[in-house]
Amino acid sequence: MATLSFFYFGGVIVLTAVLVVALRNPIYSVIALLLMFFHVAGLFITLHAEFLAVVQIIVYAGAILVLYLFVVMLLNLKRDDSYQRQVWLGVSLGLLGLAEIVYVVLTAGRATGPAIARTTQVAAAGAPAASVTPGNTEAVGMALYTTYLFPFEVASLILLVAMIGAILLVKKGIMGPEAGPLRESK
Amino acid sequence: MVPLSYYMILSAIVFLTGLVGVLIRRNIIILLLSIELMLNATNINFVAFAYYLNNIAGQVFVFFALTVAAAEVAVGLAIILALYRGKATVNVEDLNMMKW
DSSP states (O other): OHHHHHHHHHHHHHHHHHHHHHOSSHHHHHHHHHHHHHHHHHHHHHTTOHHHHHHIIIIIIIIIHHHHHHHHHHHTOOSOOOBOTTHHHHHHHHHHHHHHHHHHHHHHHHHTHHHHHHHHHHHHHHHHHHHHSOOHHHHHHHHHHTTTHHHHHHHHHHHHHHHHHHHHHHSTTTTOSOOOHHHHTO | OOOHHHHHHHHHHHHHHHHHHHHHBOBHHHHHHHHHHHHHHHHHHHHHHHHHTTOTHHHHHHHHHHHHHHHHHHHHHHHHHHHHHHHSOOBGGGOOTTOO
């Protein structure tokens, strides 16, 4: 059952990821990415990260993808944007990197086989104990607000900087009339 | 039980798909979508390791990666809008103002 759900979610994730890159209409690409985010959330649920699955759907599918769709429809793009000339170079580079990573993962799995097996044994042994410990959301919250409190505050600063930056970039006339070559072609 | 290496290979496939997308596409919005693909690949890896090593820290790091992704989207789309307002194109080959 776990294997089946992994292969379902993994297969759809790979398929939609390829579609995001391959489709020529940007709106179809965004919809494919939306489908991928839902399946990544499903994969998170099979890995017992329920809180992250919900956050994934709310933040990625709810906020980020809607922003993308707004921009794609606002710009009213034509359909005829083609690939770069060196498309085969890029694809072969990607396949080379994929072969490399698969090779490394498989050989490392063989070399440290007992270690991984021990880890999974620990995880299996910890499973009954985990059912006694608090739920996933509570565990994430405990780690986030105690051990990782300072990174959490830094993350809020990043969001503030992004908000100010986005407003500054798109607001007309905020930079003054002499705003460089971007403005004079208007 | 699914081995950990399956998750790593899935994550590698998604990451390299994003990388190839950045290399071969001309539309700058698709380039940003490909960066989202790469960030999601790292998230899959983080959550898989958090589960198999029985450590919640991996999930906390996904939270931070999500924050950075949201900030990147906001600023990146603002840059695209500013570019489109000036140059009326989203093709990266037409954006060569800084070429000497």
